[in-house]
Amino acid sequence: MSANGKPKFAMYWAAGCGGCEIAVLNIHEKILDVDANFEVVFWPVAMDAKYQDVEAMPDGSITLTLFDGGIRNSENEMLARLLRRKSQILVAFGSCACQGGIPGLANLSAPESLFAAVYDGVSTDSQGVRPQAVWQVPEGELHIPEFYPILKTLAQVVPVDYFMPGCPPEPHQIAAVVDLVIQALHGQAELPPPGSIIGAGYSTVCDECKRARNVKHIRAFERIQNLDHIDPALCLLEQGLPCNGPATRSGCGALCPQAGAPCIGCYGSAEGVLDYGARLLSAFASVIDGNTPEEIERCLDGIPDPAGQVYRFSLANSLLRGGKTACDDEEAEQELIHEAAYHD
Amino acid sequence: MSDSFEPILIGFTCNWCSYRAADLAGTARVKYPPNIRLLRLMCSGRLDPTFVLKALASGADGVLITGCHPGECHYLEQNYKALRRYLLLRRMLAQMGIEPERVKLVWASAAEGVKLAQEITDMVEEIRALGPLNWPQRHNGAAPHADEKAVKEGTA
Amino acid sequence: MTQHNGHTGQERIGVYVCHCGSNIAGTIDVEAVALWAAEHLNHRGVVVARDYKFMCSSLGQELIEKDIQELGLTRVVVAACSPHLHEQTFRIACQRAGLNPYLCELVSIREQASWVHTDKKAATEKAKAIISGGVERVVWHAPLEPLRVPIHPATLVVGGGIAGIQAALEIADAGFPVYLVEREPSIGGHMAQFDKTFPTMDCAACILTPRMVSVGTHPNITLLTWSEVMEVQGYVGNFTVTIRKKARYIKEDLCTGCGICQEKCPKKVIDEVFEAGLGYRKAVYTPFPQAVPKYPVIDRENCTYFQKGTCRACEKLCPTEAIDFEQTDELLTVQVGNIILATGFDILDARRIGQYGYGRLANVFTSLEFERLSNAAGPTNGQIVLRDGVTQPQTVGIIHCAGSRDRNFNNYCSAICCMQSLKFAHLVRERTGATVYNFYIDIRTTAKAYDEFYQRVLDDGAILIRGRVAEVTDAARLPGEEGKLIIQVEDTLAGKQRRIPVDMVVLSVGLEPRHDAKEVAHRFGISCSADGWIIEKHPKLDPVATMTEGVFVAGCAQGPKDIPSTVAQGAAAAARVLARIQQHEIALEPVRASVDESKCSGCRICNGLCPFNAIIFHEDRMVTEINPALCQGCGTCVAACPAGAISGTVFSNEQVLAQIEGLLLDVARRAPAPEPAPV
């Protein structure tokens, strides 16, 4: 507890787009409850703070930390470890922290090819440049965070108390969680067991989707831009659109399918599922209407990027997690023994 | 290392055809390399792609999926579902950088003990030539400690 | 990932490694394996590991039973032979010792290791991996009970040919009710169309009609002709079957079967069914005089009254006022415990074999046409004549295997054509004295008294030419060919091409599955092979059961066969059904899938995946349910469920994933995955 007796709150933005930060503000006047009930001690987006201030806090002194974004570099990892140490409740907040999210798709590519895409592209004036963790200049040695070979989820780096999926988490779900934590602090409610997924449902998006559904026989998968007409009341998957809803955890209210766009899977897998992409892949394949390899392959041609389709948000949390990269074992070893070395 | 490399394969078999083919290979004393470890399912239709990923992620160098010939499924038509999943899985594994030879689907009836043994022999040799998959290292992030993950990650 | 952590430590597992004499111990160091299991799998819950000469012997079983009782084992892993051999043995041993039998796992280190590998070290290592897989898997086993289902005593027989007739009579004679459904107006099937039956040449009608009459009068048989099964619901022991009884437009309770209506009906129609298109019937008709039941039907499509609105001749002339133009189709619902499908066959459409000219060349006949031609009750009163209706042929060519054993049509042998063709040869020789040529690939006369018949036909003077006929043509080339049908054939015994001019060609066309066999099979939750025949449970050891419990198959629906085999299979199916009925209930293996409704989102991915119709969708609650009595345990829906809401016993995700980890125990050690310790 702080001097004013309020529990402490922190939020940190790692490898992600920052939408989660905005989402917290999207809870509207509920944010006043946060302010009324918590003392915000660390939230780089909202207030000035230094890493050493956090380091100076006693371990376990932050009551609630929302951590959004995945672990892409040594700075992300250092903050993850630091905030873990300082926090009583660490929440992996949003798809990136929970499952890697969109940045996790980079796990299909080797770092060098990522750099090539970023630094060798036509629009940059720094052709051939590669970021270096340590760089000598006349004034001395410069350090920037080291880029890791792959992106990890928060839980792959530190123990996490709760997972709150969504890209970003839905405002009403955030508000509900905030309420719950506040009530728990006042002894009026009990927190779910550690490791739980909060702010989301137990089933999948179809549970909340109002579109009519039938037995599925898919003759061809289509991309949405190729369809002239989409029946507004019928299951999108039945119309050939690869909708990730069947495998994606409920909680969003089936926002995308209701708006006519297939679910892309930001809430991750349903309860108890080991590998989101494999589940979805199996479901898609099972309802293909075809028994010969030719028929099936023709149908599958409608999904030009299967890995991207079934792992759009979950690749960093998948069993295989990413592709074979160009890095050799030595480099990997380096990464493995790496300790968070970056200091502000 | 590659001189002494002995690949380890996981083979998924159908209770009604390929598992019996393996039994038959045994009864007939047909020899094949000891590099495969078979696992029985009731049907190739039971094959959840997760199992294949799990085997590869747990250190297997290859996975052989077997089932009844098309039209001969003990459960009438479920092997077609296995085929559909396999074809999609194969496309995805290619994106993951896993050589197509490492995951194969083969039809083997209960009478095809010799054929199954030959398929296993061929696949072991193909994978021996490819070298180890070594997935955790190869995917250069290495797996986090499983125990820690299971406790801390609700999605486990 | 290691979801089973919570379980280890709680279970007390016993591992038993069998020597199987030297079968296993000759290749695998069984003692070392047992020691290794005791030591290295201890942390996975293994409290005892033993090896023994013959685990399946009573002493071996007692060893396990004693450990269960004394050491309080909660799980048992036996490493021995294939589960297909001794799974039951060890399950029963566990049960005797008070352990639920499904908590026992038998892993095969004989068929999968000692018998197939020669490298002793590698085989021993593999045995360890197999046992490790078994240990990880058995932790997740759950105590299960077999499903017990009561059996309704009534039986549905579909198809009133000789197979269905035989099955119905057997069951009815044993004192149980039977519903016999036939879609034509009369029972009798193809056999009723035949003149003589090989090899004894009995008159088909003479041996068939008494049985038809028995069916018609049997107190335990409810005969539903001109009827079709529309829907089948339920499962073994308790099927609910909806039958559509098509309108006959005849009041069955008033009709005496006198036949006046048929006589007076002004509309003559080519009879495509019973007369195989070679004869005529009226718009109101019974297919043949001995039809059972005796009541005719009015063929709405051809009836002048139904088509033009006037006529009603039959109504005016019926002495008992049995004609009822107002009749409508009726839907009946019956409860039965078992179903026998005896839906028979179609013959291959000979028009498809273009080069044989059927349909183009007048005097090319199909075998079924020939049956009617030679039948004393047929359109020519048994006169074997050309299409002109008067001319007796001087030479007849009979082509075997028309459309059978031919990759362009059907790969299979139709089983009856050899004998049928020889029968035709005999009839032609006997009745016309014409020269007969039989063209065959080879002669298959394998059943009792068949080859003797073949010899007799040879003695009759039939000429047999071994060779596949290339074409039947009317394009004459050589003298003597004008006005004839020329059969071009390679005589493979003489080693030359021959052109044989004949007056009449008979095509022994192959048997094919009913045109609607696939839909019918689907309706009953069973399946057809790629050829279209109904798939039996086991081609050798269970040829009358199907993969769906409670549904049996008899006769040509399962594959081409002759009358003796058809009758035998009809009786066999009946015997299987009777055994079921008399047991009053049936125990089903508890390998089943089930849905966790709280997780099910009602996405309906799984709904179309079950060929046994075990998956039911509840529209009201938008959740899916699996009927355990219909579920056959394949696990396809478990693998497909995107929400992970479906789980399956015996092969659950946890069991399989744990087994994979166990099987790769040493590999994981070979390639450890280092990681910095969390802060």
Added chain:
Amino acid sequence: MNKYLFYPGCSLQRTARPYMDSLLAIREMIGLELEEIEDWNCCGATEYVAVHHVAAYALVGRNLALAARQVNGTHTVMAACSACYLNLAKTDSYMRQDAHLAQQVNTALDAGGLHYTPGTVKVRHLLDIIVNDLGIEAVRAKVVRPLKGLRVAPYYGCMIARPDRDNRWDNVEHPLALDRLLKALGAEVIDFPMKTHCCGGHMTQINQASAYELIRRLIHGAAEYHADIMVTLCPMCQLNLDAYQAEMNRYFRTDYHVPIIYFTQLMGLAFGLEAEALGLGKEFVDPRPALSRIGIELPAAEPETVTVGEQPRRKKKDSGLPMPRMPGSKEADE
């Protein structure tokens, strides 16, 4: 418009020029867009493969490679000549089945900087494309001058229907595609029993007695059915049956007179095109008398009498047993 890559082949440039002319004349009317394969070479006809397998397949492989390079909105290569069609289809199929052969062919092609991946293009015959892609109805819609009263023998030859590698034909032994097409033109199509028998091919150059016998069988068969003309879809068949008919008659002392024309020429006539534009009038056996019977006059007709029987060969007798119903028999009655 359905677009195809077109392999004309040598015959269509010279001896079968009327086939080419008539094809070009009707192509737009039936919605056929053709793009000729650039720099194509001879297919090797029927003999070369007997001389040297690899060389023969490499010769064809070059055409396939050129076609593959030209793939442009369509993967289908169309050949009108049956021999060209067979050689192209066979080479592609054999290369697909036999990796060694494919490699040998590609080694040869490599010398010219070419490469062919088997299966890249689909090879189809003109008749197949007209009947199965464009459709009988599209053809029927263009008919302005139905060929009513013209008895036609549909002759397929032995090279297109068998072996049917890709299930293109309704029946390999007794195909009906051409029959249906000709019926759509209003012609009376006879049930020609010899429709897939061999015309003798190049036996005319090797063993004339054999060739004449094969020609006689076909001509006799057509004459037996009182066909006015025989229709073919292969330059070699046309050449054999037309150019050698007189010699065959001399050899056997017979007097057959069955004109042989291309099906595309008949299509053109039914579509109302001028005979000259269709290359008609260049035949050895004059089709003028047959065509003039149905009111189609060709310029500069040389008078010649043809005996045409009036009685259909198969009579129906009233007292007979019913004939089996044939599919499409209504169409036949039209």
